[in-house]
Amino acid sequence: MGSAEKAPGQYPTTERCLGGVAQFDDAPQWIYKHDNPYLHGAYAPILDELSATALTVEGEIPADLQGAYFRNGPNPVFESANRYHPFDGDGMVHAVYFREGVVSYRNRYVQTAALQKEREDGRSVSPGVMGPFDYSVSEFGIKDTSNTDVFSYAGDVMTLWYNAGHPYRLDSHTLETKGHFALPGREQLRMSAHSKVDWASGELLFFDYGDEPPYMTYGVADAQGMLVHQAHIDLPGARLPHDIGFTTNYAVLHDLPFFHDLEVLRRHKYRVLTFHRDIPTRFGIIPRRGQSADVRWFECEPCYILHVTNCWEAGDWVVMDGCRSTNPMPDVREGEGELASMLAYMRLEANAYRWRFNLKTGEVREGDIDDLNTEFNKSNPLFHGVKSRYSYHQRIPLLHEGGHTLRFTGLVKYDNDSGQSTQWDYGTGVYGSEAVFAPRRGADRSSAEDDGYVITLVTDTRDWNSQTLVFDATDIAQGPVARVHMPQRVPFGFHASWARGEDLGYS
Numbered sequence: 001m002g003s004a005e006k007a008p009g010q011y012p013t014t015e016r017c018l019g020g021v022a023q024f025d026d027a028p029q030w031i032y033k034h035d036n037p038y039l040h041g042a043y044a045p046i047l048d049e050l051s052a053t054a055l056t057v058e059g060e061i062p063a064d065l066q067g068a069y070f071r072n073g074p075n076p077v078f079e080s081a082n083r084y085h086p087f088d089g090d091g092m093v094h095a096v097y098f099r100e101g102v103v104s105y106r107n108r109y110v111q112t113a114a115l116q117k118e119r120e121d122g123r124s125v126s127p128g129v130m131g132p133f134d135y136s137v138s139e140f141g142i143k144d145t146s147n148t149d150v151f152s153y154a155g156d157v158m159t160l161w162y163n164a165g166h167p168y169r170l171d172s173h174t175l176e177t178k179g180h181f182a183l184p185g186r187e188q189l190r191m192s193a194h195s196k197v198d199w200a201s202g203e204l205l206f207f208d209y210g211d212e213p214p215y216m217t218y219g220v221a222d223a224q225g226m227l228v229h230q231a232h233i234d235l236p237g238a239r240l241p242h243d244i245g246f247t248t249n250y251a252v253l254h255d256l257p258f259f260h261d262l263e264v265l266r267r268h269k270y271r272v273l274t275f276h277r278d279i280p281t282r283f284g285i286i287p288r289r290g291q292s293a294d295v296r297w298f299e300c301e302p303c304y305i306l307h308v309t310n311c312w313e314a315g316d317w318v319v320m321d322g323c324r325s326t327n328p329m330p331d332v333r334e335g336e337g338e339l340a341s342m343l344a345y346m347r348l349e350a351n352a353y354r355w356r357f358n359l360k361t362g363e364v365r366e367g368d369i370d371d372l373n374t375e376f377n378k379s380n381p382l383f384h385g386v387k388s389r390y391s392y393h394q395r396i397p398l399l400h401e402g403g404h405t406l407r408f409t410g411l412v413k414y415d416n417d418s419g420q421s422t423q424w425d426y427g428t429g430v431y432g433s434e435a436v437f438a439p440r441r442g443a444d445r446s447s448a449e450d451d452g453y454v455i456t457l458v459t460d461t462r463d464w465n466s467q468t469l470v471f472d473a474t475d476i477a478q479g480p481v482a483r484v485h486m487p488q489r490v491p492f493g494f495h496a497s498w499a500r501g502e503d504l505g506y507s
Helices: 029-033 113-121 262-268 337-346
Strands: 057-059 067-074 091-099 102-109 149-153 156-160 168-170 177-180 204-209 216-221 227-233 250-255 258-260 273-275 281-287 296-300 304-314 317-325 351-358 364-368 374-378 390-395 410-415 421-425 430-432 436-439 452-460 465-472 482-485 496-500
Touching (some): 067 149, 091 156, 091 452, 149 496, 250 317, 296 351, 296 364, 317 374, 351 374, 410 452, 436 496
Antiparallel strands (some): 091 102, 149 156, 156 168, 204 216, 216 227, 258 273, 317 351, 374 390, 410 421, 430 452, 465 482
16 A cells, blocks of 8 residues: 555445535535536545555556656636636646556646635635636636646646646646746747647647637747747637647648637627537648748538547648547536536537548548547557557547536547447446556557557546556557556546656656
């Protein structure tokens, strides 16, 4: 048992659903004043920041697994000034370190400017994404929580926020917040929820967006964290793109027909999202050091895309795999009351999809890889930017399958060329986290693409204990080869990433 590990059975066992009223001693007690499902059960925040070593392992940690699994997510400290949304929860990073067969754990809050101000005041005055917005409190009008993405870059860990906030820099080993992640020479701090690190070059490819021109900025930083390129991108109006793709020579930008009415925001201080089914989705392919005039736009069927799996060049073609949603704002369910719009928006409906763009002729080819409802798709980072085949997704239940709130019930490995898949069900009452691919120590692009491991965090709502699962990526259907017992309950979160041992200074 680890140095800070809690005994099984410490948590309540009466709760069997993912959004319920189980009572937790390690959660802020104000959550029980609210019926918001994203404050209860699997989503209930924790207050403890722990460090634990030599965690208990069932099975055996592979000798060639060296590095760290980082996962970010919402973990509110203070009661919200208005209705709570998961995007409003303070960022908390959980890290599971693998070194020479020994596993350690640490979790820390991202000490954002907003959270530090709330700690000084002893309460929250920050508005959230449910509105109304208040620009006297924040330049974003709402709270920048840095609770969305997390990844290793330039020797540290970077955290990002859903709504193009200010990125933060965390120490890779202690998770202590060092401050904002600034790129010297850049006009501003803001970055979107997802930036991408090219493991081949160490470069960071990023973008941001806003409600005033220029509506998008695209940029590149080198492996040392210095800005090397930036360009303003012409768009027809304010948009809400979420992700970016890249190949060896290009970046792929998104102009999606799912955005808010600026007049409603200005007049009423609420953001009302609309999916404009009469506007095509556009993907812009830009040379890595290109300007707005160099972007080649391709029109596709209307959709929204949260997460890109990978992109690569194939002759005159650029190929992009990702998960596509044709219904990013599902219908409100009767009886959901004032939380209806949030609950509907968080019910993610998407499936694996492939787009192909011909840079010579302008032709577009697109179609389903599979129709299973999956998202939070990850692939082997060694192969990002070049041809890849496999990806690892989270299975998400639809509303008629009990998917009232966003949750992950199983791990799916796709062969994106054939559309075939294999699955591992987490089990009744068990929910997962975004899974990452961890290449074997010493692997490179000459290795098999699935030569490594898939790692995820799960929590069992029957006893509220959490585990980190390690799968052999070549055969996830056999189940985990190792289960690491976590020293505390880990609430639902958003994104995860893998840092190699060499990124952490391991010998």
